[in-house]
Amino acid sequence: MSPQFTSKATGARDDVRIGIDFGGTGIKGAAVDLATGELAGPKRRLDTPRVSTPDAVLAVFREVLEFNPRVDGPVGITVPGIVADGVIGRAPNIHPDWVGLDAAAFLTEGLQREVSLINDADAAALAEHRYGAAAGRNGTVLVTTLGTGIGAGLLRDGVLVPNVEVGHIPMHGTEAEKWASTSARELVNLSWTQWAERLTEVYGLFERIFTPDLIVVGGGVSKAHEKFLPHVEVTTEIVPATLRNRAGIVGCALLTTF
Numbered sequence: 001m002s003p004q005f006t007s008k009a010t011g012a013r014d015d016v017r018i019g020i021d022f023g024g025t026g027i028k029g030a031a032v033d034l035a036t037g038e039l040a041g042p043k044r045r046l047d048t049p050r051v052s053t054p055d056a057v058l059a060v061f062r063e064v065l066e067f068n069p070r071v072d073g074p075v076g077i078t079v080p081g082i083v084a085d086g087v088i089g090r091a092p093n094i095h096p097d098w099v100g101l102d103a104a105a106f107l108t109e110g111l112q113r114e115v116s117l118i119n120d121a122d123a124a125a126l127a128e129h130r131y132g133a134a135a136g137r138n139g140t141v142l143v144t145t146l147g148t149g150i151g152a153g154l155l156r157d158g159v160l161v162p163n164v165e166v167g168h169i170p171m172h173g174t175e176a177e178k179w180a181s182t183s184a185r186e187l188v189n190l191s192w193t194q195w196a197e198r199l200t201e202v203y204g205l206f207e208r209i210f211t212p213d214l215i216v217v218g219g220g221v222s223k224a225h226e227k228f229l230p231h232v233e234v235t236t237e238i239v240p241a242t243l244r245n246r247a248g249i250v251g252c253a254l255l256t257t258f
């Protein structure tokens with residue numbers, strides 16, 4: 001069932017929330033219509049500050065909110081790292097000052113709005129399960145994001161198992177995400193089929209660990225899925241994300257209702 005909320009004070013529809021996807025390279029935010037999972041307004045994308053300290057990133061989040069002045073209420077924000085009770089754990093693609101920070105408290109204070117935080121791939125998993133490629137799917141679903149890193153969101157019968165950090169599985173003397181993320185592909189200029197060979201190994205390993213019923217492949221590159229996904233050879237059903245790179249925004253906006 002789609003969430004529908006009505007503000008008791010004004011009677012106005014309250015099912016539009018802001019989601020901000022904080023990534024290693026970009027920060028994207030938009031208002032999200034939670035009834036449909038569609039964006040309710042234009043998306044604002046800004047570069048992640050090169051030195052991505054909490055204060056520098058907070059300033060970018062403020063800009064994203066200023067771009068959506070008419071949407072108040074709680075804000076959902078994704079983090080490219082472990083999030084447990086609002087505190088950031090290992091997060092290799094952002095400034096180390098985030099690690100150990102009670103970021104939910106820091107951002108709630110800094111933005112003067114209630115902030116809900118979630119790992120970026122976990123947000124994508126919630127969004128794909130509610131509105132996208134995994135809609136209504138029970139069993140074990142693994143939603144992955146290919147970007148600066150490799151994110152993974154695991155669902156069992158629609159319930160999230162948070163902070164599944166399988167992008168860091170050791171592989172070829174490094175780790176899966178350093179070997180096969182989108183950034184890794186760009187770094188060594190792999191062809192689509194060369195990349196698909198690497199992804200076959202990565203997804204083969206994920207398959208052996210989780211025995212999923214469905215694998216969803218997300219991240220911005222999923223819009224080019226025809227170029228690589230048919231060459232990824234696994235036995236599990238594997239499909240492109242349908243929310244593409246807005247899944248993070250949508251998933252964390254949805255989180256504000258939990």
Ligand code: BGC
Nearest residue numbers: 080081082121149150151152
């Ligand atoms: C982080 C994950 C994150 C992924 C995608 C990894 O480096 O450890 O938490 O989901 O990158 O951003």
